[in-house]
Amino acid sequence: MIPVLVINSGSSSFKYQLLDMATERTLASGLVERIGEPVGVARHTVYATPTDGPAPAFLDATRTRELPIPDHTAGFAVMLDAFAADGPSLDEQPPVAVGHRVVHGGARFFEPTLITPLVEINIDELSVLAPLHNPANLAGIHAARRAFPDVPHVAVFDTAFHQTLAPAAYTYAINAEVAASHRIRRYGFHGTSHKFVSEAAAAFLGRPLGELKQIVFHLGNGASVTAIDGGRSIDTSMGFTPLEGLVMGTRSGDIDPAVLFQLQRRAGMDVDDLDDLLNKRSGLLGLAGSNDLRDIRAGIERGDERAILAFQVYVHRLRAYAGAYLAQLGGADVISFTAGVGENAPLVRSGALETLGFAGVEIDHERNESPDRGIRVISTDASPVTVLVVPTDEELEIARQTLGVSRA
Numbered sequence: 001m002i003p004v005l006v007i008n009s010g011s012s013s014f015k016y017q018l019l020d021m022a023t024e025r026t027l028a029s030g031l032v033e034r035i036g037e038p039v040g041v042a043r044h045t046v047y048a049t050p051t052d053g054p055a056p057a058f059l060d061a062t063r064t065r066e067l068p069i070p071d072h073t074a075g076f077a078v079m080l081d082a083f084a085a086d087g088p089s090l091d092e093q094p095p096v097a098v099g100h101r102v103v104h105g106g107a108r109f110f111e112p113t114l115i116t117p118l119v120e121i122n123i124d125e126l127s128v129l130a131p132l133h134n135p136a137n138l139a140g141i142h143a144a145r146r147a148f149p150d151v152p153h154v155a156v157f158d159t160a161f162h163q164t165l166a167p168a169a170y171t172y173a174i175n176a177e178v179a180a181s182h183r184i185r186r187y188g189f190h191g192t193s194h195k196f197v198s199e200a201a202a203a204f205l206g207r208p209l210g211e212l213k214q215i216v217f218h219l220g221n222g223a224s225v226t227a228i229d230g231g232r233s234i235d236t237s238m239g240f241t242p243l244e245g246l247v248m249g250t251r252s253g254d255i256d257p258a259v260l261f262q263l264q265r266r267a268g269m270d271v272d273d274l275d276d277l278l279n280k281r282s283g284l285l286g287l288a289g290s291n292d293l294r295d296i297r298a299g300i301e302r303g304d305e306r307a308i309l310a311f312q313v314y315v316h317r318l319r320a321y322a323g324a325y326l327a328q329l330g331g332a333d334v335i336s337f338t339a340g341v342g343e344n345a346p347l348v349r350s351g352a353l354e355t356l357g358f359a360g361v362e363i364d365h366e367r368n369e370s371p372d373r374g375i376r377v378i379s380t381d382a383s384p385v386t387v388l389v390v391p392t393d394e395e396l397e398i399a400r401q402t403l404g405v406s407r408a
């Protein structure tokens with residue numbers, strides 16, 4: 001047994017997962033939320049039966065507790081209580097390392113990094129670039145280091161995988177001095193997932209990662225697509241922040257920046273209004289009233305014109321990026337879909353690729369519609385480009401990287 005604990009900390013909640021890296025199986029997971037509110041909620045799930053895939057098939061027990069959780073440190077005490085009460089016992093099998101998801105590693109962190117006081121200072125300093133995320137990630141790191149003072153803690157950055165982008169791909173065509181003094185460039189996000197999926201795809205196909213040109217669509221509530229050449233990210237749709245690129249659940253993705261000037265000048269919106277509009281009130285939600293693709297699908301079936309248009313806009317953007325990345329890569333060997341929408345919405349997958357026959361992409365509609373879980377092919381046997389659905393597992397990827405660093 002090689003237990004590794006993975007922490008994904010937000011400002012008022014954190015998720016955790018305990019994995020046995022001898023088998024890469026999840027032993028327990030949980031969510032501590034509403035930290036700082038009068039009543040917090042802690043959910044702890046223990047997986048009794050070994051499972052084959054990333055999604056555990058048999059739940060032994062989930063216990064939900066409601067109690068005041070004033071801060072992250074108190075949240076970690078609640079988590080430790082849950083392990084003590086419901087197992088597995090961390091006294092008997094303490095984690096050998098703790099991995100932390102950190103959203104922004106700027107241009108400084110290009111690989112998973114052992115957390116030292118200096119690394120914490122650097123993550124804090126990068127809060128300028130990710131004011132909502134990095135302070136929340138740090139709160140989790142501080143609390144976890146107090147709870148597990150004797151094991152290595154490792155930061156795994158969402159941006160790290162994209163540090164291989166060439167200057168041509170990460171540079172915005174704005175005034176160079178302004179960009180340099182404010183560190184304005186494309187960083188890219190969802191890197192842990194893009195890395196996991198591209199490696200899983202290569203392993204599944206039994207082909208060397210270094211030889212493959214891949215496009216990975218991570219389509220969840222947040223969404224991004226990455227062009228990966230020989231295992232290296234060469235282009236990605238999210239940029240300075242996770243707002244750029246694809247249409248998302250509540251985010252607009254790409255938009256002419258002059259729209260913001262117009263809304264500021266003509267609609268009296270200030271910068272916070274615009275931030276809120278583009279990050280929280282746009283995307284599928286802004287177009288059709290729900291950020292959930294299941295609702296959009298139901299709307300399409302009812303003939304709701306807003307839902308139909310939202311879907312068309314969503315798919316139009318996917319196609320535009322698919323074409324762009326085929327061009328950047330000079331063709332692709334593999335195209336993969338992952339995350340909530342990518343794994344569960346055949347209509348999105350076929351919509352994104354149906355015009356790409358000329359580039360060697362042939363979807364097998366029966367395979368695409370199959371309700372199978374797990375990694376699977378959805379292109380025809382004759383298709384020059386292999387199209388896959390690959391369930392992502394960011395926690396497993398963080399645990400792998402954490403173990404790698406803590407053993408180095």
Ligand code: AMP
Pocket residue numbers: 219220221222249291292293294339340341344345
């Ligand atoms: P994620 O951020 O990866 O958890 O993805 C969440 C999103 O996936 C939800 O907001 C839905 O839009 C989408 N989703 C989840 N399950 C399904 C499903 N069965 N069919 C279509 N979309 C789904």
